[in-house]
Amino acid sequence: MINVIGLGYIGLPTALMLAANGNEVVGTDILQKTVENLQQGKLTFEEKNLDTLFKKAVDNGIQFSTNYQETDMYIITVPTPYDLKTKKIDPSYVIEAVKTTVQNAKNNSIIVVESTVSPGTHDKFVKPIIHDAQKILGKTLHLVHAPERILPGNMVYELEHNSRTIGADDIEAANKVKKLYETFCKGEIVVTDIRSAEMSKVIENTFRDVNIAFANELAKIASYNDMDVYEIIRIANKHPRVNILNPGPGVGGHCISVDPWFLVGDFPELTKLIKISRDINDSMPTYVLKKIHDIMKEKQISDISRVGLYGLTYKPNVDDVRESPTLQLLEKQREHLAPELKVFDPYISKKIAENQYFNFEEFLKDIDLVVIMVAHEHIKQNKELLNEKVIFDTQNIFENSEKVYKL
Incomplete structure (x- = not known):
């Protein structure tokens, strides 16, 4: 047994x-x-x-x-x-x-x-x-x-x-x-x-974390120079020996966002690249929050309570919120004693955040700017409901759209 x-x-x-x-x-x-x-x-x-x-x-x-x-x-x-x-x-x-x-x-x-x-x-x-x-x-x-x-x-x-x-x-x-x-x-x-078994598992997730950090840094460079990071990565990945992952609003879950720290903690002088990669990925919720405020200023949205975050889980189509970038972003918002942003996730049926909605249409009714934090199939199937909203798409589900803000 x-x-x-x-x-x-x-x-x-x-x-x-x-x-x-x-x-x-x-x-x-x-x-x-x-x-x-x-x-x-x-x-x-x-x-x-x-x-x-x-x-x-x-x-x-x-x-x-x-x-x-x-x-x-x-x-x-x-x-x-x-x-x-x-x-x-x-x-x-x-x-x-x-x-x-x-x-x-x-x-x-x-x-x-x-x-x-x-x-x-x-x-x-x-x-x-x-x-x-x-x-x-x-x-x-x-x-x-x-x-x-x-x-x-x-x-x-x-x-x-x-x-x-x-x-x-x-x-x-x-x-x-x-x-x-x-x-x-x-x-x-x-x-x-x-x-060897211990090390191989940790470096599998560390490799992905470093790759994502590279993509996130590219996103920041592209945004600063008004370029499309997704188009750049798409073309670069056509090279047979290049495989850049996608940028995003942060790295969550209990693997990629955790395992690299084991190496940093045990070998602080030998993990410079891994430490920088972790710092880059951990900085992304703050980066997204700053971009939210920039978009609000540009679109003359003065009330932060009219901003809604779509997605509370750390990845699409699951109910797992461990190390969720959205929850990290909300924590950053609280640190500045700012009002809570509205949140909605079709996979979360229990209250885990302030101003959390459980009805998508009510959520949309109460916001002007929607920030897509998670690429659930649900949001992909309901894109048309966002037509009247200002959209900040951190997951690139609105491809080739000039009206949508990207990372």
Whole structure:
């Protein structure tokens, strides 16, 4: 039996995928409400095709509990935030999960950590727990790092089709985990050591962060010189060895906006480019806010309450608001003690911000300037409703439009 620890954005789809493919699974979470919802057949977040996977997993007997199980295979998927001051990883969730796991584990158990961690985290924090448990409890325990590699909005597909990395010091344990993942993973599964697995996952997201920072810097240059950054990038990307990502109002989510800080925190003198890239991307909500005020001045809009932000999530077509650029922008606005901007997001049904609307037409009725922060399909399908509005499109959904303000 496999005990998946942590039933959030990574743990729940992983547990469901394992169960749906014939594995005996118990999903564990410390949040009673999360477990109760799942036991009652209620998903805790929206995700494409997750409901179908949930039904199949339930039909195959998946169980949900607040208790760690006594078994020989654990998959830990708890959060790994970073310290805002030091930029170093906060490993406390992983540490607590591993400590509890070793108390319940059978002899010869395998503990798989899927949580993304900074290079050396297992050596510094996890292995000592394993070693102490082996001495005190007399158990043989095996540690494996298999960093998750899925994208919100396409989790189910990517769980099946993305390649995976299995990092372990014990090749026999690595092969057992590989065999388990092969029950659902159609992508290549690479076996390596733990430190290489740690580093490879962090640099995947760091690479994208640096690329986005380059695009955002290009957007600022293009805006200053009255050029179209999207046209420039489109043409540049026709070169066979160039692949510039799109600029945007900021970088959110719990991967690209977080993982690079692990490297900056641990190697401050060696991460100049990564640090500058993080600073550029973190500056974008402030840059957007400044442009909002410039547009208001140009269009003679004097009342900031007549400005509305479309989109609260960190990316299109999901309900995930972690590290959301819109929420960052609103925080910058509050720092200046300015009135709150109006906000609307079709994917957010609970109140998480002041002046938040839940009806799109009412939202539009009360604003003159709409700032498109997220490129949800909803806004693409309702472009015509914005015809009478001043539009600041940070996502380039209004292509080739001279009437629309861009980054």
